[in-house]
Amino acid sequence: MEKRLKDYLKIMDALLERSQGTSSDGTESSEYHKLNQQHLVQISFFQHERLIHLIVTCLFAVLTFAVFITMLFLFTVGLLVLFIALMALLIPYIRHYYILENGVQKLYRQYDRLCVLSGMSDIWTEQ
Numbered sequence: 001m002e003k004r005l006k007d008y009l010k011i012m013d014a015l016l017e018r019s020q021g022t023s024s025d026g027t028e029s030s031e032y033h034k035l036n037q038q039h040l041v042q043i044s045f046f047q048h049e050r051l052i053h054l055i056v057t058c059l060f061a062v063l064t065f066a067v068f069i070t071m072l073f074l075f076t077v078g079l080l081v082l083f084i085a086l087m088a089l090l091i092p093y094i095r096h097y098y099i100l101e102n103g104v105q106k107l108y109r110q111y112d113r114l115c116v117l118s119g120m121s122d123i124w125t126e127q
Helices: 002-019 026-073 077-118
Strands: none
Touching: 002 026, 002 077, 026 077
């Protein structure tokens, strides 16, 4: 999913970069409106993925914390192995969620730019 998100962001950035400086007539506005609708679909896909990974990341964090607290009171080798395994999974999950969160925020900014280009909104400004 990370590769798909990064590839999609690059494609959209390139498309938006090409659109800089062009005048918008009715045809371009219509094309940007279609692109905007497709972009919303992609945003919903990535939002769903982000939600699922947030739930999984929180679950692993709670389990890791519970095992750690249990280890403080009842230390066993089995709990130590479980703790290490949970930490080995938690760290990549946090990294992946971080990438998804930042990627979705970039998608929102791209959506705002598409709204301006398609003439759907005059309140958004380029940043």
